[in-house]
Amino acid sequence: MHIIVIGCGLAGLTVAISLAKAGHKVSIVESAPSIQYIGAGIQISPNSSLILRRLGVDKYIQKYCTTPIDLRMMRYANGQTLVQVPLKEPAENEYHSPYWHIHRADLHRGLLQAAEELGCEVHLDSRVTSIDPSTPSLTTKDNKTYTSDLIVASDGLHSMARTVVLGNPSLPVPTGQMVYRVTLPASALEGIPELEEIITIPRNNHWLGPNGTVLSYLLDGGGRGTLINFVFTCDVEGWMPDGVMQRPGDLATVRKRFKDWDPRLNRMLEHIGDVLEWRLFTHKEAPTWVHPEGKVCLIGDSAHAMTPYLAQGAAMGIEDAAILGGLLEKFPSPSDLPSTLKMYDKLRIKRTAIVATHSVDSRWFTQMEDGPKQQDRDEYMLAHPGIQKGHRNIRSDQDFLDWLFGYDAFEELERFLKNGDNGEKRVNMINGTNGVSELNQVNGQTDVNRYKGLGVV
Numbered sequence: 001m002h003i004i005v006i007g008c009g010l011a012g013l014t015v016a017i018s019l020a021k022a023g024h025k026v027s028i029v030e031s032a033p034s035i036q037y038i039g040a041g042i043q044i045s046p047n048s049s050l051i052l053r054r055l056g057v058d059k060y061i062q063k064y065c066t067t068p069i070d071l072r073m074m075r076y077a078n079g080q081t082l083v084q085v086p087l088k089e090p091a092e093n094e095y096h097s098p099y100w101h102i103h104r105a106d107l108h109r110g111l112l113q114a115a116e117e118l119g120c121e122v123h124l125d126s127r128v129t130s131i132d133p134s135t136p137s138l139t140t141k142d143n144k145t146y147t148s149d150l151i152v153a154s155d156g157l158h159s160m161a162r163t164v165v166l167g168n169p170s171l172p173v174p175t176g177q178m179v180y181r182v183t184l185p186a187s188a189l190e191g192i193p194e195l196e197e198i199i200t201i202p203r204n205n206h207w208l209g210p211n212g213t214v215l216s217y218l219l220d221g222g223g224r225g226t227l228i229n230f231v232f233t234c235d236v237e238g239w240m241p242d243g244v245m246q247r248p249g250d251l252a253t254v255r256k257r258f259k260d261w262d263p264r265l266n267r268m269l270e271h272i273g274d275v276l277e278w279r280l281f282t283h284k285e286a287p288t289w290v291h292p293e294g295k296v297c298l299i300g301d302s303a304h305a306m307t308p309y310l311a312q313g314a315a316m317g318i319e320d321a322a323i324l325g326g327l328l329e330k331f332p333s334p335s336d337l338p339s340t341l342k343m344y345d346k347l348r349i350k351r352t353a354i355v356a357t358h359s360v361d362s363r364w365f366t367q368m369e370d371g372p373k374q375q376d377r378d379e380y381m382l383a384h385p386g387i388q389k390g391h392r393n394i395r396s397d398q399d400f401l402d403w404l405f406g407y408d409a410f411e412e413l414e415r416f417l418k419n420g421d422n423g424e425k426r427v428n429m430i431n432g433t434n435g436v437s438e439l440n441q442v443n444g445q446t447d448v449n450r451y452k453g454l455g456v457v
């Protein structure tokens, strides 16, 4: 088949690779006039590293990856460790694929190189302005029309294809939170004794505070030595124009907002030059990712943009890519598309909805205001180290981690094709496991509205 992918982001490139490997001819149309390698670090959990390795992308990116030993959750005010959750050891021994940290630029560049070497054509400066879902075909801003057997839309959070597929607008929903992102050379923090451990030991450091968190981890900076990546998450302050995804942030504001946090963070903030500011959005769960005519489908953030509190947005897009590529390898004929894409919906929507829901729950768990609930949380975590079944902290809950990180998209597809099991048993198993995260189902869909009024969807 000839398949057009809209969007050259992480999900778009991964699906292009997966489809090319499945034997299809792939063209990618991207609105940007050049590929911008922007952003900071990204976490790649075992469920997605397994796919990238199976698709051969590790050849291009592994050399840029660092491997955190654990996730360390700390009290914001003094850096007291509340719980340490191993990452490296279970990733390697239980989930059989590494947990990586990588600079987004290195991941993006590696994916692009892999896609191009597989023969995917990339058309830059080609913003899609309309889609005809019957042919299917699309038209770009310069009035060029491209026709194919299938269109896979990976046009991100502000997707125009989402409206075409759903038949009505389904706009991004603000979460009320924002992030400031920073990367700086670890060498800038050398010689400060209290920071030595943070800039040398690869781990995922997570400070939990009232209505905010700070995350830091190390990145391989190639020729530039080790980099340290920070994500400061807090409630939205100030206005940002619609459609602007990111812009330079104000360092003085970051320092002011985090001045009562761990003194080590304040030491680090003295050395930071530039910050980037992002608003956090999510999507309401879509009832389908496939247009009724069965020739256009969504993938990645255009299908399921979610909050980043579990660091799983791109991972879900990478899983989508593996499943879609796998299905279209088994059923390569255009006449099978409507039924094949139904399977894609069935295999993917529920899982991503559960991850999105747990991601929001994770926000509440990690961002409690000081008070009795927070004290109870902290005492519980101090008394329950590491990973345990039924742990209240979802990042420590054995069942949830097995379900999330232990997901092998290729095996899942085989199991589904053999006996129709789309993981519902495992889905049911994790509902409500940690006492915080129970799925609120309305007519078979996750009820995102339950977060309304709390200002968080």
Ligand SMILES: Cc1cc2nc3c(=O)[nH]c(=O)nc-3n(C[C@H](O)[C@H](O)[C@H](O)COP(=O)(O)OP(=O)(O)OC[C@H]3O[C@@H](n4cnc5c(N)ncnc54)[C@H](O)[C@@H]3O)c2cc1C
Pocket: 006, 007, 008, 009, 010, 011, 012, 013, 029, 030, 031, 032, 041, 042, 043, 044, 126, 127, 128, 129, 154, 155, 156, 157, 158, 159, 160, 179, 231, 278, 280, 299, 300, 301, 302, 308, 311, 312, 313, 314, 315, 316, 317
């Ligand atoms: C603060 C933060 C931290 C995160 N951390 C993690 C993490 O650690 N791990 C993780 O797995 N995920 C993480 N995520 C989520 C992750 O960044 C996203 O899920 C992922 O980048 C989405 O990729 P995508 O390809 O679906 O969309 P995008 O990256 O948005 O790509 C969409 C592409 O489509 C193009 N496009 C848009 N419209 C058109 C059009 N009309 N015509 C042609 N092209 C078009 C755009 O130019 C763009 O290139 C994080 C998100 C945030 C905000």
